[in-house]
Amino acid sequence: MSMTQTATAYVRLVNRRIGWLMAMAGLLFIAIVADILVGPAFLNVLDVLVALFAPDLSTDPTTKVIVHSIRLPMTLMAIIVGASLGVAGVQMQTILGNPLASPYTLGFSAAAGFGAAVTILFGWQLPLVPQLTVPVAAFLAAAAACAIVYGVARLRGVTSEIMILAGIAALFLFQSLQSLVQYLAAPEVLQEIVFWLFGSMLKANWFTVWVSGSILIACVAFLVGDVWKLTALRLGDERAQSLGVDVRRLRKKTFIIVSLLTAGAVAFVGTIGFVGLVAPHVARMLVGEDQRILIPASGIMGAIIMVGASLASKLLSPGAVVPVGIVTALIGVPFLFALILGGKKRHW
Amino acid sequence: MLEISDLSVHYDAVTVLDKLAFSLQPGTFTALVGPNGTGKSSLLKAIAGLVKATGNVRLNGSGSLVADDRLETIAYMPQDVGVSSSLTVLEVILLGRLRSLGMRIPDKMHDDAGKALARFSLEALQARTLAEISGGQRQMVYLAQSLFRDPSVLLLDEPTAALDIRHQLVVLDQVARHCKANSTIGFSAMHDLSLAARFSDRMIFLSEGEIVADGPPVDVLDSRLLRDTYGVEAEIVRSSNGTLHITPIKAIGPPRM
Numbered sequence: 379m380s381m382t383q384t385a386t387a388y389v390r391l392v393n394r395r396i397g398w399l400m401a402m403a404g405l406l407f408i409a410i411v412a413d414i415l416v417g418p419a420f421l422n423v424l425d426v427l428v429a430l431f432a433p434d435l436s437t438d439p440t441t442k443v444i445v446h447s448i449r450l451p452m453t454l455m456a457i458i459v460g461a462s463l464g465v466a467g468v469q470m471q472t473i474l475g476n477p478l479a480s481p482y483t484l485g486f487s488a489a490a491g492f493g494a495a496v497t498i499l500f501g502w503q504l505p506l507v508p509q510l511t512v513p514v515a516a517f518l519a520a521a522a523a524c525a526i527v528y529g530v531a532r533l534r535g536v537t538s539e540i541m542i543l544a545g546i547a548a549l550f551l552f553q554s555l556q557s558l559v560q561y562l563a564a565p566e567v568l569q570e571i572v573f574w575l576f577g578s579m580l581k582a583n584w585f586t587v588w589v590s591g592s593i594l595i596a597c598v599a600f601l602v603g604d605v606w607k608l609t610a611l612r613l614g615d616e617r618a619q620s621l622g623v624d625v626r627r628l629r630k631k632t633f634i635i636v637s638l639l640t641a642g643a644v645a646f647v648g649t650i651g652f653v654g655l656v657a658p659h660v661a662r663m664l665v666g667e668d669q670r671i672l673i674p675a676s677g678i679m680g681a682i683i684m685v686g687a688s689l690a691s692k693l694l695s696p697g698a699v700v701p702v703g704i705v706t707a708l709i710g711v712p713f714l715f716a717l718i719l720g721g722k723k724r725h726w
Numbered sequence: 727m728l729e730i731s732d733l734s735v736h737y738d739a740v741t742v743l744d745k746l747a748f749s750l751q752p753g754t755f756t757a758l759v760g761p762n763g764t765g766k767s768s769l770l771k772a773i774a775g776l777v778k779a780t781g782n783v784r785l786n787g788s789g790s791l792v793a794d795d796r797l798e799t800i801a802y803m804p805q806d807v808g809v810s811s812s813l814t815v816l817e818v819i820l821l822g823r824l825r826s827l828g829m830r831i832p833d834k835m836h837d838d839a840g841k842a843l844a845r846f847s848l849e850a851l852q853a854r855t856l857a858e859i860s861g862g863q864r865q866m867v868y869l870a871q872s873l874f875r876d877p878s879v880l881l882l883d884e885p886t887a888a889l890d891i892r893h894q895l896v897v898l899d900q901v902a903r904h905c906k907a908n909s910t911i912g913f914s915a916m917h918d919l920s921l922a923a924r925f926s927d928r929m930i931f932l933s934e935g936e937i938v939a940d941g942p943p944v945d946v947l948d949s950r951l952l953r954d955t956y957g958v959e960a961e962i963v964r965s966s967n968g969t970l971h972i973t974p975i976k977a978i979g980p981p982r983m
Binding site: 382383384385387388389391475602605606607609610612613614616617619620621622623662666667668670 | 774776797798801802804806811812813814816817818821822824825827829833837839840841843844849852853855868
């Protein structure tokens with residue numbers, strides 16, 4: 379059967395978007411290799427590639443150890459954190475119908491920061507696994523913020539306006555609490571808190587990769603079944619509902635997924651801003667609103683920004699490694715401006 | 727046949743619709759008319775299962791339809807032309823069959839979506855985003871989406887509100903034809919009485935949440951009904967080809983019903 383012109387044109391459009399997705403994946407790959415190459419010890423490209431893809435053939439044990447035990451977990455963590463924040467951001471913008479929404483908007487990150495800060499202040503330790511105390515506290519605080527926002531929203535119908543209002547209130551609440559903890563802390567404790575609040579990949583290891591990576595994969599798996607419903611939400615609540623979407627249920631489910639993704643991303647490495655806001659916009663400009671392509675695109679874009687920021691943080695001050703949380707905006711803003719100024723279409 | 731019985735809608739303490747009962751036949755297009763705020767939109771949404779309502783909605787002798795059945799068989803097109811977004815026109819059409827979309831879209835569905843656009847001569851807009859087209863064009867895109875769903879019951883809320891006079895005619899002609907050709911039950915809230923009289927098989931007048939007149943346009947439309955429901959003096963003329971023309975002349979105090 380020959381297709382109508384309209385149908386052919388649409389298939390071409392989808393293929394072009396998949397092409398963008400491939401190009402982004404290629405760029406991510408280059409960034410990953412570069413990120414592993416750069417660091418205090420000088421490694422050459424060939425040795426790194428061999429250590430990565432054919433470790434059995436690797437002749438240089440030092441390179442192998444540096445790549446596998448130090449740099450690879452940091453780079454993988456950057457990918458996972460960036461992808462989690464990218465996916466969380468795009469869904470936050472979708473369910474709240476607001477281009478300014480990000481995992482930051484509803485106070486999840488601020489709450490995670492507070493949870494970490496208060497734990498460091500009082501020197502709390504979990505039995506058996508003391509090294510997990512801070513991540514667990516950060517995760518629980520983010521979950522508490524989620525429960526507060528959702529609880530308030532439930533009382534007045536789960537609309538995007540109410541959720542944004544409740545979320546911004548939660549954001550200010552946890553920021554104030556975080557400041558209070560910092561004010562009360564002794565100077566050396568304060569330094570430790572501040573170091574945690576600047577997100578840094580130096581806290582990454584294979585365990586954090588495993589935990590955060592599993593959360594990311596599980597959350598994305600839950601989103602896959604709803605790709606078209608989430609796309610339909612961009613027509614407005616009433617229209618989505620008339621097309622058969624249970625808008626409240628979808629918003630609730632996605633909201634929980636977003637809070638999990640955010641908490642999973644920031645609990646180990648500390649608060650990282652901007653990726654969750656900018657990655658979805660860049661992805662949307664390149665591939666449109668079709669969530670089948672937008673979800674992976676936003677995740678890959680988040681990973682590119684995060685790995686790029688990690689690379690930049692090492693290049694800025696060789697040997698010292700500036701916390702990556704400080705440079706994400708430095709990398710992301712020029713990228714976003716270039717796309718806004720270069721594009722002709724309206725994207726929101 | 728769509729049978730509605732005992733249908734009531736309350737918003738808090740206010741009764742918007744009070745125990746309505748009527749039925750609609752397949753292959754017909756019925757216009758729902760009446761003054762602002764008499765519950766036309768509420769009635770359509772109650773049938774679609776989108777607002778809390780009491781009473782029964784039965785399709786072809788079934789039991790009372792639960793919300794999920796209604797989403798499957800009833801397409802409701804809201805009045806507002808929606809939020810602006812960067813979804814493309816063809817994507818909006820495809821979303822009409824949301825429940826059958828998967829990770830891969832079969833060629834047949836692409837094709838049907840293209841044909842749905844062609845019915846309203848919208849092919850040229852297919853790659854544009856909703857943000858880039860006008861309110862009237864959006865209304866036609868949403869209408870094409872509703873027809874693409876191919877529902878048993880098609881509920882439209884002011885489908886011509888944003889359209890120019892030519893497109894009002896094109897759209898209503900397409901809708902009325904679609905209903906006849908596919909044995910669809912068409913039910914549309916409308917403000918323009920002349921258009922309603924011309925394209926509908928039947929008119930239902932709603933006033934203060936109750937049905938005050940119901941029947942073929944030529945039988946129900948008279949100046950007394952318009953005076954009582956709308957509070958206007960109007961001239962009703964039957965042209966040589968049998969169509970009715972309603973010309974409102976002046977407002978004469980509040981409606982009497």
